[in-house]
Amino acid sequence: MAIVEFRDVSRVYRNGDHEQRALDHVNLSLEEGKFIVVLGPSGAGKSTLLNLLGGLDSPTEGTILVNGKDISTLTPNELAEYRAASVGFVFQSYNLIPTLTVVENVALVKEIAPNPLGSHDMLKAVGLEDHIHQFPSELSGGEQQRVSIARALAKNPHILLCDEPTGALDSETGVMVLKLLLSMARDLGKTIIIVTHNQNIAKMADVVIRVKNGKIRSCEEQEHPLSVEEVDW
Amino acid sequence: MLLKKLFRTLWRYKAQFISMIIMVALGVGVFLGFNVEWYSLEVNTGEIYKATGFADFRIYSDKGFTVEDLEAVKAIDGVEDATRFLSMDVSVQGDTDTLALAVSENMKVSGILLMEGEEYNPEDTEGFWLSDSYAKANGIRVGDPLTLSYQAITVSGKVKGLVKSSEFLICLPEGTNQMMPDYSSYGYVYISPAMLDRAVPAVLRMITGEMYHQINVKSSLDKAAFVEAVDRALGTTRLVLAKEDTISWAEARGEVEEGKTMASILPVLFLAIAILTMVTTMHRITASEKTQIGTLKALGFRDRRILVHYSAYALCIGILGTLLGIGIGYWLGWFIMNPDGAMATYIDMPSWTLHAPAFTWIVIIAINLFLTLIGFLSVRKMLSGTAADALRPYTPKRMKHLRFEETKGFKKLGFGTKWNLRDCVRHKARSFMTLFGVLGCMVLLVGGLGMKDTMDAFLNVFYEQAINYKTRVNLDTEHVTADEAKQLAEELRGDWSASRAVQIGDKGYSLEIYSLKHDKVRFADTDMKIIPLEDGGAYICSRIAKEYRLGIGDTISFAPYDSTEHYTVPVAGVLDSMTEGIFMTEGFAEKIGIPFTVSSIYTDETEIPENGKILNKQSKQSIMDSFDTFMDLMNKMIWLLVAAAVILGIVVLYNLGVMSYTERYREMATLKVVGFKDSKIGRLLISQNLWLTAVGTVLGAAAGYAVLRYLLEALAAEYELKLVLGPVTWIVSILVTFGVSLLVGILVARKNRHIDMVAALKTEE
Numbered sequence: 001m002a003i004v005e006f007r008d009v010s011r012v013y014r015n016g017d018h019e020q021r022a023l024d025h026v027n028l029s030l031e032e033g034k035f036i037v038v039l040g041p042s043g044a045g046k047s048t049l050l051n052l053l054g055g056l057d058s059p060t061e062g063t064i065l066v067n068g069k070d071i072s073t074l075t076p077n078e079l080a081e082y083r084a085a086s087v088g089f090v091f092q093s094y095n096l097i098p099t100l101t102v103v104e105n106v107a108l109v110k111e112i113a114p115n116p117l118g119s120h121d122m123l124k125a126v127g128l129e130d131h132i133h134q135f136p137s138e139l140s141g142g143e144q145q146r147v148s149i150a151r152a153l154a155k156n157p158h159i160l161l162c163d164e165p166t167g168a169l170d171s172e173t174g175v176m177v178l179k180l181l182l183s184m185a186r187d188l189g190k191t192i193i194i195v196t197h198n199q200n201i202a203k204m205a206d207v208v209i210r211v212k213n214g215k216i217r218s219c220e221e222q223e224h225p226l227s228v229e230e231v232d233w
Numbered sequence: 234m235l236l237k238k239l240f241r242t243l244w245r246y247k248a249q250f251i252s253m254i255i256m257v258a259l260g261v262g263v264f265l266g267f268n269v270e271w272y273s274l275e276v277n278t279g280e281i282y283k284a285t286g287f288a289d290f291r292i293y294s295d296k297g298f299t300v301e302d303l304e305a306v307k308a309i310d311g312v313e314d315a316t317r318f319l320s321m322d323v324s325v326q327g328d329t330d331t332l333a334l335a336v337s338e339n340m341k342v343s344g345i346l347l348m349e350g351e352e353y354n355p356e357d358t359e360g361f362w363l364s365d366s367y368a369k370a371n372g373i374r375v376g377d378p379l380t381l382s383y384q385a386i387t388v389s390g391k392v393k394g395l396v397k398s399s400e401f402l403i404c405l406p407e408g409t410n411q412m413m414p415d416y417s418s419y420g421y422v423y424i425s426p427a428m429l430d431r432a433v434p435a436v437l438r439m440i441t442g443e444m445y446h447q448i449n450v451k452s453s454l455d456k457a458a459f460v461e462a463v464d465r466a467l468g469t470t471r472l473v474l475a476k477e478d479t480i481s482w483a484e485a486r487g488e489v490e491e492g493k494t495m496a497s498i499l500p501v502l503f504l505a506i507a508i509l510t511m512v513t514t515m516h517r518i519t520a521s522e523k524t525q526i527g528t529l530k531a532l533g534f535r536d537r538r539i540l541v542h543y544s545a546y547a548l549c550i551g552i553l554g555t556l557l558g559i560g561i562g563y564w565l566g567w568f569i570m571n572p573d574g575a576m577a578t579y580i581d582m583p584s585w586t587l588h589a590p591a592f593t594w595i596v597i598i599a600i601n602l603f604l605t606l607i608g609f610l611s612v613r614k615m616l617s618g619t620a621a622d623a624l625r626p627y628t629p630k631r632m633k634h635l636r637f638e639e640t641k642g643f644k645k646l647g648f649g650t651k652w653n654l655r656d657c658v659r660h661k662a663r664s665f666m667t668l669f670g671v672l673g674c675m676v677l678l679v680g681g682l683g684m685k686d687t688m689d690a691f692l693n694v695f696y697e698q699a700i701n702y703k704t705r706v707n708l709d710t711e712h713v714t715a716d717e718a719k720q721l722a723e724e725l726r727g728d729w730s731a732s733r734a735v736q737i738g739d740k741g742y743s744l745e746i747y748s749l750k751h752d753k754v755r756f757a758d759t760d761m762k763i764i765p766l767e768d769g770g771a772y773i774c775s776r777i778a779k780e781y782r783l784g785i786g787d788t789i790s791f792a793p794y795d796s797t798e799h800y801t802v803p804v805a806g807v808l809d810s811m812t813e814g815i816f817m818t819e820g821f822a823e824k825i826g827i828p829f830t831v832s833s834i835y836t837d838e839t840e841i842p843e844n845g846k847i848l849n850k851q852s853k854q855s856i857m858d859s860f861d862t863f864m865d866l867m868n869k870m871i872w873l874l875v876a877a878a879v880i881l882g883i884v885v886l887y888n889l890g891v892m893s894y895t896e897r898y899r900e901m902a903t904l905k906v907v908g909f910k911d912s913k914i915g916r917l918l919i920s921q922n923l924w925l926t927a928v929g930t931v932l933g934a935a936a937g938y939a940v941l942r943y944l945l946e947a948l949a950a951e952y953e954l955k956l957v958l959g960p961v962t963w964i965v966s967i968l969v970t971f972g973v974s975l976l977v978g979i980l981v982a983r984k985n986r987h988i989d990m991v992a993a994l995k996t997e998e
Binding site: 047051054056057076077080081082083084085089091093095096097098099100104107108109111112113133135136137138151155 | 631632633634647648649651652655656659899900902903904905906907908909910911912913986990991994
């Protein structure tokens with residue numbers, strides 16, 4: 001069953017007379033529970049695709065359906081409710097609240113998510129149960145990204161959206177974080193969409209989407225995706 | 234190229250720069266304005282004192298002074314010049330107005346200043362030199378006829394000149410409770426000694442005695458030496474008042490001192506807020522410019538050039554703010570000190586030029602240098618270390634656990650509360666500035682509105698309650714006997730009083746003796762409660778009580794002028810009073826055997842039949858009308874203070890709000906991405922503002938109370954005021970302060986809608 005559908009979606013940015021078509025009549029259908037990697041060079045439109053799906057931005061034309069619901073016409077408040085209930089985000093730069101402790105950063109989602117998971121459980125799952133009262137600035141980059149994953153999953157979303165989640169980490173930590181991300185998301189049955197330009201990550205994906213100049217160049221299912229350990233990092 | 238960058242950066246941080254410019258402008262403006270006010274008053278009154286030869290001393294005698302007396306005074310070593318002087322209230326024929334008729338034999342001492350018409354001529358026998366303010370209020374012009382009368386004597390002539398006089402700089406009728414001049418009903422007029430001779434021929438003088446009851450003296454002697462010399466020269470103790478004891482000098486000096494006091498409180502508050510705003514904002518701006526500073530350094534720009542470039546921002550702000558502030562300052566000075574302004578209703582000066590004391594310019598230059606130094610130091614900190622260090626973005630302080638986080642209560646708090654609490658502690662300077670801004674706003678409101686409450690209560694007690702009569706009738710003390718006066722009082726069903734000049738040590742006071750059978754005059758104690766006067770002793774005003782450290786049960790000694798008697802009496806009570814003096818009942822005065830002459834009757838009658846014994850009449854309404862002028866003046870000042878409080882609150886809080894918003898932009902973008910609605914994020918921002926406002930309001934209430942107390946202490950020499958702060962003042966002050974905070978919070982929170990989540994989260998931490 002398709003959890004996400006893009007129907008003829010375009011996103012055009014206008015700056016005076018200049019017009020930039022970040023996404024150009026994109027059509028896409030993604031199955032639930034899959035691990036999807038969006039690949040493409042800088043400026044290809046992959047982050048725009050993620051932002052539209054995450055409700056951070058709205059399309060200029062077309063329709064985006066998530067679980068059958070059109071999110072392209074939602075008001076800012078409805079989009080906020082959609083983000084609170086349906087999507088979790090993991091960013092390259094963690095984006096934790098510096099004035100909240102680790103556990104408070106995760107527990108934060110209880111304020112808005114309709115079916116949140118236990119923050120302590122999530123932190124235990126990412127191996128940070130001993131750091132729950134520390135502030136983000138007291139943690140390493142890898143640890144901060146694990147907090148960010150715990151926070152994203154604590155909302156119990158349908159879809160986990162990750163924008164270069166390992167981009168700011170060294171390769172060893174990056175692999176560890178990726179492994180954690182995949183195992184947790186799969187255990188919880190979440191659909192994961194990762195935007196990256198790292199070809200190696202694509203080897204692990206169920207579906208690989210290639211984007212260029214705002215258009216979908218290909219959307220391939222991989223019959224035998226590799227495990228994290230099998231990929232030559 | 235750097236100049237272009239300077240202008241573009243100014244534009245980029247326009248909200249902060251405009252805030253800083255406004256704060257500097259307000260700081261400089263209020264500082265300059267208040268100092269211009271008192272200094273202009275000092276300079277302009279000084280000019281009229283000088284131009285008219287304002288007398289240093291006044292010698293009084295009930296019997297009048299002869300030419301020989303005058304010569305004896307002139308012969309005293311240290312006396313430069315002297316004149317016999319007469320001032321008496323006369324009626325304007327065909328009108329109910331009263332004029333103080335003044336005659337001086339020598340206009341070089343306390344003379345007049347011609348504003349329009351003919352020069353004063355001592356030989357003129359039909360000319361009046363009339364107060365120009367009285368003439369203006371009554372539509373009288375040069376050349377108009379005028380007839381004055383005093384009992385059976387009338388004198389007619391033409392208005393030959395319109396003048397101002399230092400003796401009548403503050404023109405209040407004697408022996409009344411009037412606070413403000415009212416030129417529509419009371420003024421002054423000068424005639425020549427020749428005209429006086431014509432009006433009161435020598436034959437009549439044989440009955441009236443010497444006409445001149447006063448000698449005005451120019452002398453550099455100190456008061457004690459002068460009094461001693463006068464007593465020796467004239468052979469008896471005389472009432473001598475130094476210029477400091479006259480209304481014209483003391484009230485004007487009082488205004489100057491009041492201005493100085495005000496200038497030492499409010500401007501300091503504004504300047505402190507301006508400087509603190511500058512320190513906080515410049516630090517934030519240079520912090521956010523750190524990578525640009527690093528880039529310039531990495532490109533090869535010398536530290537000195539970068540320092541000059543960034544110091545130029547502070548200098549620009551200082552110069553622009555100062556220029557605006559000078560405009561505001563002079564406007565403020567002009568607002569109070571102009572010929573049609575508030576002060577002109579009180580002090581009748583010929584010239585209203587504005588002057589700023591020299592030190593204000595030194596302070597303003599020092600402020601600009603200091604502001605530049607703030608910019609310099611902010612950027613120097615960023616430049617310390619290598620170019621690579623400078624290139625790294627500014628990192629805010631690391632979060633540390635706070636002590637109170639261990640408490641159970643803290644753990645139970647919601648995330649928003651924790652977020653805001655930690656943010657306040659993390660950004661102490663910003664939080665402190667917010668508190669200070671709120672505190673300043675509250676101080677101005679409590680101070681301004683509290684002053685109004687205090688004055689309202691004062692006026693209510695002293696005029697609404699203490700004046701329980703409709704008409705005050707002043708008697709001609711030289712032509713009325715005690716029995717006649719008492720009989721007239723009985724006919725009018727009124728109370729009466731007698732007044733004597735006395736001295737305690739070498740200082741002159743008024744002794745007021747009252748007969749209060751009809752409850753027409755009342756007295757208030759130091760708690761502003763009306764109390765009855767009893768026969769057990771004398772009552773003193775709180776100024777005397779304070780000066781001589783006297784209380785109930787102590788004794789006080791005084792000596793009437795023109796008498797060798799001394800009286801030592803117990804103090805039966807301390808009163809808050811308009812006049813600085815000693816009060817007692819008729820019964821007690823008779824008991825101690827002090828002679829007196831009834832001088833005023835207080836009655837509810839409004840139609841008083843003409844009587845040769847009556848000097849003049851004053852209705853309660855005319856006194857109350859003069860309060861309206863006073864209160865108008867006061868209300869204008871209070872509205873200015875309230876406006877200043879609101880501007881200060883909005884500018885400081887908006888600047889800090891924008892700063893807080895910028896610093897937490899990324900955090901708010903994160904919350905937004907996670908799924909928080911704009912309204913919820915807005916509430917978080919507003920709630921922080923409101924907490925700080927609550928704390929600032931409490932501190933500001935205490936500080937406002939303290940400032941008001943200090944002001945009243947400073948005014949104690951002029952008014953016996955009891956601090957009153959009504960519930961409405963508290964409610965309005967708190968509501969306005971919270972209103973300002975909420976308004977600014979909403980304005981800043983509205984910006985949430987425009988947070989670019991994608992861009993914010995892509996930037997490096």
